[in-house]
């Protein structure tokens with residue numbers, strides 16, 4: 001699509017900020033872009049209330065909406081524990097009648113210019129297909145583990161003290177506040193988490209029957225130590241009976257805990273539910289303790305999947321907002337064709353206490369594109385590994401290893417839920 005608003009076919013289109021009264025037609029365009037299956041009413045209503053219209057854009061061909069994109073105003077935890085304002089890019093869709101004519105490119109252009117003007121140093125997203133967003137400077141920064149655990153065969157060894165954790169069933173909505181307090185304590189401890197914004201706590205309670213696929217309504221177990229709530233799990237049980245007897249499945253949705261014994265107690269509980277022989281867990285952290293407590297990881301079928309993509313919109317502000325576990329002093333030569341204000345040389349000096357990153361005319365140590373900086377930003381993807389892949393070039397010999405150590409995180413970054 002040209003800057004004059006005409007696409008390759010000569011159709012006039014307009015990219016503009018979404019008005020609240022246009023939301024239904026805009027959202028229907030998005031739903032159709034994903035295949036056209038209507039969402040359950042409560043899900044649609046939740047996303048209606050969460051849509052930040054003034055941060056969302058639509059592309060219009062006459063009175064037909066042909067493109068959608070939103071940008072939630074989130075705060076994301078980064079290595080060192082700070083939470084940084086980010087644009088949570090979401091609800092991206094282009095009408096099948098208008099694809100491959102640059103509508104997405106026009107929306108990404110407008111959106112990244114907007115994010116820059118809002119002073120947010122990063123944009124983040126989860127991609128329907130990973131091949132879409134690299135060209136716009138996004139790099140895959142976190143992975144999640146999906147697993148199907150054969151709990152009929154796999155045993156869990158728990159640390160001493162696990163028996164001291166008390167568990168009780170509770171109505172998920174009735175205990176939401178204490179669960180949210182647990183979640184809030186975890187945010188600064190792990191990069192990649194989203195500080196809860198008003199309304200988002202309702203996402204974890206969504207429970208439309210059409211999404212259960214034969215499983216129970218959402219159940220919640222709350223864990224306490226010495227009377228204080230220290231964790232919770234939300235899950236469903238899908239009973240099944242085979243020729244050999246009970247063969248049910250536990251489908252885990254959320255599990256958060258502030259300490260190791262609470263986490264172990266909750267996992268052990270899920271493993272031990274009678275009449276079930278499998279726990280299905282999606283979207284778990286790549287370094288979660290249960291992976292090292294099971295007797296047979298192969299029978300847990302763990303699979304890694306890319307989750308959060310990060311895009312540095314302001315290289316200097318983004319790299320200064322996090323800390324570095326070992327001292328770094330490095331000059332990056334950054335390539336950024338889509339956001340040229342980032343292109344050029346930047347000196348990053350930092351350690352575990354803080355960092356600064358400013359433009360420089362000093363010679364470069366490492367050359368890379370903004371996409372690699374996005375991938376490495378949260379500490380989960382190693383700069384050295386990207387170097388081995390030919391995606392980071394060592395201009396000054398010996399510069400890559402110390403930078404890679406500094407960028408790494410001891411705790412794997414993790415996005416707890418989609419958006």
Ligand SMILES: CC(=O)SCCNC(=O)CCNC(=O)[C@H](O)C(C)(C)COP(=O)(O)OP(=O)(O)OC[C@H]1O[C@@H](n2cnc3c(N)ncnc32)[C@H](O)[C@@H]1OP(=O)(O)O
Nearest residue numbers: 033090091092093094099100101102103104105125128131
């Ligand atoms: C954050 C989120 O919301 S993720 C959700 C993304 N949305 C979806 O997956 C819904 C279904 N798909 C769609 O709506 C559309 O196909 C979109 C949004 C993915 C792409 O929209 P389009 O307007 O067709 O993209 P546009 O024409 O700007 O393409 C730009 C470039 O990306 C490429 N591209 C577009 N879609 C894809 C894809 N799915 N996979 C790989 N490359 C793609 C195009 O080929 C083009 O490449 P070129 O510049 O080398 O010619």
